[in-house]
Amino acid sequence: xxxxxxxxxxxxxxxxxxxxxxxxxxxxxxxxxxxxxxxxxxxxxxxxxxxxxxxxxxxxxxxxxxxxxxxxxxxxxxxxxxxxxxxxxxxxxxxxxxxxxxxxxxxxxxxxxxxxxxxxxxxxxxxxxxxxxxxxxxxxxxxxxxxxxxxxxxxxxxxxxxxxxxxxxxxxxxxxxxxxxxxxxxxxxxxxxxxxxxxxxxxxxxxxxxxxxxxxxxxxxxxxxxxxxxxxxxxxxxxxxxxxxxxxxxxxxxxx
Amino acid sequence: xxxxxxxxxxxxxxxxxxxxxxxxxxxxxxxxxxxxxxxxxxxxxxxxxxxxxxxxxxxxxxxxxxxxxxxxxxxxxxxxxxxxxxxxxxxxxxxxxxxxxxxxxxxxxxxxxxxxxxxxxxxxxxxxxxxxxxxxxxxxxxxxxxxxxxxxxxxxxxxxxxxxx
Numbered sequence: 006x007x008x009x010x011x012x013x014x015x016x017x018x019x020x021x022x023x024x025x026x027x028x029x030x031x032x033x034x035x036x037x038x039x040x041x042x043x044x045x046x047x048x049x050x051x052x053x054x055x056x057x058x059x060x061x062x063x064x065x066x067x068x069x070x071x072x073x074x075x076x077x078x079x080x081x082x083x084x085x086x087x088x089x090x091x092x093x094x095x096x097x098x099x100x101x102x103x104x105x106x107x108x109x110x111x112x113x114x115x116x117x118x119x120x121x122x123x124x125x126x127x128x129x130x131x132x133x134x135x136x137x138x139x140x141x142x143x144x145x146x147x148x149x150x151x152x153x154x155x156x157x158x159x160x161x162x163x164x165x166x167x168x169x170x171x172x173x174x175x176x177x178x179x180x181x182x183x184x185x186x187x188x189x190x191x192x193x194x195x196x197x198x199x200x201x202x203x204x205x206x207x208x209x210x211x212x213x214x215x216x217x218x219x220x221x222x223x224x225x226x227x228x229x230x231x232x233x234x235x236x237x238x239x240x241x242x243x244x245x246x247x248x249x250x251x252x253x254x255x256x257x258x259x260x261x
Numbered sequence: 262x263x264x265x266x267x268x269x270x271x272x273x274x275x276x277x278x279x280x281x282x283x284x285x286x287x288x289x290x291x292x293x294x295x296x297x298x299x300x301x302x303x304x305x306x307x308x309x310x311x312x313x314x315x316x317x318x319x320x321x322x323x324x325x326x327x328x329x330x331x332x333x334x335x336x337x338x339x340x341x342x343x344x345x346x347x348x349x350x351x352x353x354x355x356x357x358x359x360x361x362x363x364x365x366x367x368x369x370x371x372x373x374x375x376x377x378x379x380x381x382x383x384x385x386x387x388x389x390x391x392x393x394x395x396x397x398x399x400x401x402x403x404x405x406x407x408x409x410x411x412x413x414x415x416x417x418x419x420x421x422x423x424x425x426x
Contacts, residue, residue, distance in 0.1 A: 046265075049268070049269060049272050050268055050272075052272050052275070053268045053269075053271050053272040053275070056272070056275045056276075056279075057271040057272055057274065057275035060275060060278070089366070096290050100286070100290075158275075160279075161275065161276060161278075161279025161280070161282075161283075162279070164279050164280075164282040164283045164286060165278055165279055165282040167282070167286060168281075168282035168285045169282075171290060187319075187326050188366075190289075191317075191319050191326070191329075192371065193290050194289075194290065194291060194317055195315060195317050195318065195371050197290045197291045198291060199287065199291055201291075202286050202287060202290075202291065206283075
């Protein structure tokens, strides 16, 4: 019994220590950020890796999320004869919650895991150590552009996800189950305000920072073995997803 | 070099798509009006009470959307609300003695302006004012009146109540 409590305290202390190291890593990244301005091409390359290559999965998932939301919403709302507010409900749910959260989860699975395994492999094959030998700071040359690329790509991915999902809602709601397009759009317009879109974008940015930081940190500090790379990748996806959902609750509580 | 170029093109495409999505969100799913104005003409109307009418609310005639509310302000010279609305160009034959009222969509829906066509042979033009208006029904007032009449009936002194009013 005593041993169990000791274990729990020990693992809590470990997680706290990891969190603290991660925050210090973030501090070092932010301190080095001005250096990235001198090498914009590296960042552009990483925006391409994190953003442009995630486009297809984001768009496909957005479309299907929107369509299923329309089906579910229509089924529920038609029971109380208020199908007209489907557009408003779906658009609010998408801009404020589903858009940023699902984009972040997909981003962690697609871009985050790729980042972590790439950096982990660089660590395992001593590429990072070689850079240090050549007096090139691997934090600035390798980790920073990847972090910034992810942070810049996430809000744009969120916007694309929401736009495509609303197109999906419209596809099922207006084209298939024949909700009147006029009231569909006008209800949506009167319900959604600019502040809701800001909320979605702020969330997207915060999740982008969290997911990119976790991926870069885990990869950069991976154990230099095959198993270490695998563990870093898994931890990236798991920790990013959990962090996204917890942060979402906190941000929602603040901004509601 | 060619690979770098492909990456730059891909990134540019991604950023353009993202900004297009943002633009779509701001212009299409909110009531914000950005950039070019839609064609149409402006009408105004004065109401004693507009209830929960909002900018962007639809204006309809016989149930068909013909425009939307563009501005709501308060005139402190006669203590009435001034509602500006833009009517689509194609609906240019609305008699100038038509009246406007504020109604509610469904039981708890949004409020909109309903125009009932009049009989005049001349039509509204840009910047005209709708003279005949009906205020929004305020639910609390209705319930109040209903309660009062019920109470009056219960006491058998409905006449006295009516007189007091």
